[in-house]
Every structure is written in C-alpha cells, then in structure tokens.
Amino acid sequence: MPADCANALSMMQDTEALLAVLRRAPVVPVLIVDNVDYAVPLAKALVAGGLPALEVTMRTPVALDVIKAMASVEGAFVGAGTVLDPEMADAAKAAGATYMVSPGATPTLLAHALKIGMPLLPGVATASEAMMARECGYRIMKFFPAGPAGGPTYLKALSSPLAELTFCPTGGVSAANARDYLSLPNVVCVGGSWVAPDDAMRSGDWARIEALAAEAVKLAV
Structure with a gap:
C-alpha cells in the first residue's frame, strides 16, 4: 500500500454520505463556468430541473467564486471538479464545496482528502487504478474518461471482480448513451456537460x- 494512503486508511471514504448526494439524480452536471454572474441562476435552473448535485470544474479563474455563489442556492449540493492536488482540495473546501472530483488519483491526493474529511470522487480508468484507490479506502470512483477508457462494456466487466466498487462515469457521456451506463449494476450516476450548454449560459436561457x-432526470433506469 502507498505510504500516504497507509497514513490515512483509518479514515475511509464516507461512502454513504457521498452516495446520498450522487443518488439524488441520475446525472451530475459537469460545469465550466467563466462568469460568476451565471452561478446562481445556473444552479437554480439545474436544481429546479431536478439535478441538485453539481460539479463546478476548477478550470477557470473564477471557479472558487462560482462554488461560493452556488453553495448559497437552496437545494444545491456543490462539488469541485478537476481537483489535482492538496492545495486545490483545501481551496475547494474553503470555498464551500461539499465534495470533490478528480480526473485521476495520486496517493497524496487520496490521503489528503481523507485527512481533511472532504468526500472525494477519485478518477480511475483501469482496474489497477481502481484497486489502488480501493487500497486507500475508497469505494466510489469516477470512471474517466469513460468513452475512451472502454465505455459501458469495460465498466460492466469490472462489476464482478470489483463488485464492492461503485462508479460515476464521466467523459464522453451524453443523453444518447447515458442509459447504457446507468443500466449497469456498478453505476450510481453519470457526469455530463450537455445539460448546461455554453451558449445557453451566455444568452441567459435558464429555462x-x-x-x-x-x-436528464428521465434517464433514470
């Protein structure tokens, strides 16, 4: 077991708490927001439509401010995406994020999330990566990039040998193929950006x- 993970193993991922958020809807919107003014109306629109678990990616200079603003919206469970290291994890927690998502997973990040008590959905693309995260105490993971990594066929193949693990596929997931993932026994939800198109945000078309x-809510199986 990696040393960093061994130091934090007694604080395993709060699986039930994370599942409680992810089970609220079949889709977690993956949001790249470059204007803080979009934050509150965007969150309100998504929550009103039935998608309360939101992922604000840390890919823009205003991402932390967007997280802070969205966290004030009633019914929203705001997570920070694209968390790459402990410093970003600390900043996300301070901004009011209730959980984090990473595109991959290092022992340092896995251990730090456990240390600060911040639920993390670590990204994995292979059985070996999933097993490493499991050794660090994680049971729920992000399958990323889902399409290039093998899609529903690959993820289904993991359901028997890694039966205790649950996944949220993201990357190449769309309204057209979401049900292919959601029908799998080891999938709790999917992540997708199609529910918040950039042109709709820029035009203020919250409806x-x-x-x-x-x-997207109707995609539940």
Whole structure:
C-alpha cells in the first residue's frame, strides 16, 4: 500500500454520505463556468430541473467564486471538479464545496482528502487504478474518461471482480448513451456537460437549461 494512503486508511471514504448526494439524480452536471454572474441562476435552473448535485470544474479563474455563489442556492449540493492536488482540495473546501472530483488519483491526493474529511470522487480508468484507490479506502470512483477508457462494456466487466466498487462515469457521456451506463449494476450516476450548454449560459436561457435538466432526470433506469 502507498505510504500516504497507509497514513490515512483509518479514515475511509464516507461512502454513504457521498452516495446520498450522487443518488439524488441520475446525472451530475459537469460545469465550466467563466462568469460568476451565471452561478446562481445556473444552479437554480439545474436544481429546479431536478439535478441538485453539481460539479463546478476548477478550470477557470473564477471557479472558487462560482462554488461560493452556488453553495448559497437552496437545494444545491456543490462539488469541485478537476481537483489535482492538496492545495486545490483545501481551496475547494474553503470555498464551500461539499465534495470533490478528480480526473485521476495520486496517493497524496487520496490521503489528503481523507485527512481533511472532504468526500472525494477519485478518477480511475483501469482496474489497477481502481484497486489502488480501493487500497486507500475508497469505494466510489469516477470512471474517466469513460468513452475512451472502454465505455459501458469495460465498466460492466469490472462489476464482478470489483463488485464492492461503485462508479460515476464521466467523459464522453451524453443523453444518447447515458442509459447504457446507468443500466449497469456498478453505476450510481453519470457526469455530463450537455445539460448546461455554453451558449445557453451566455444568452441567459435558464429555462432551456432547466428543461434539459428535467429531461436528464428521465434517464433514470
């Protein structure tokens, strides 16, 4: 077991708490927001449409401010995405994120999330990566990039040998193929950006985003 993980193993991922958030809807919107003014109306539209678990990616200079603003929206469970290291994890927690998502996983990040008591959905793309995260105390993971990594066929193949693990596939997931993932026994939800198109945000078409969220809710199987 990696040394960093061994130091934090007694503090295993709070599986039930994370599942409680992810089970609220079949889709977690993956959001790249470059204008803080979009934050509150965007979160309100997604929550009103039935998607309360939100992932704000840390890919823009205003991401932390967006997380802070969205955290004030009633019914929203705001997570920070694209968390790459302990410093980003600390900043996300301070901004009010209730959980974190990473594209991959290092022993240092896995251990730090456990240390600070911040639920983390670590990214994995192979059985070996999933087993490493499991050794660090994790049971729920992000399968990323889902499409290039093998899609539903690969993820289904993991359901028997890694039966205790649950996944949220993200990357290449769309309204057209979401049900292929959601029908798998080891999938709790999917992550996708199609519910919040950039052009809808820039034009302030929050009604369109709410309608897309409502359609996404119907993908539940």
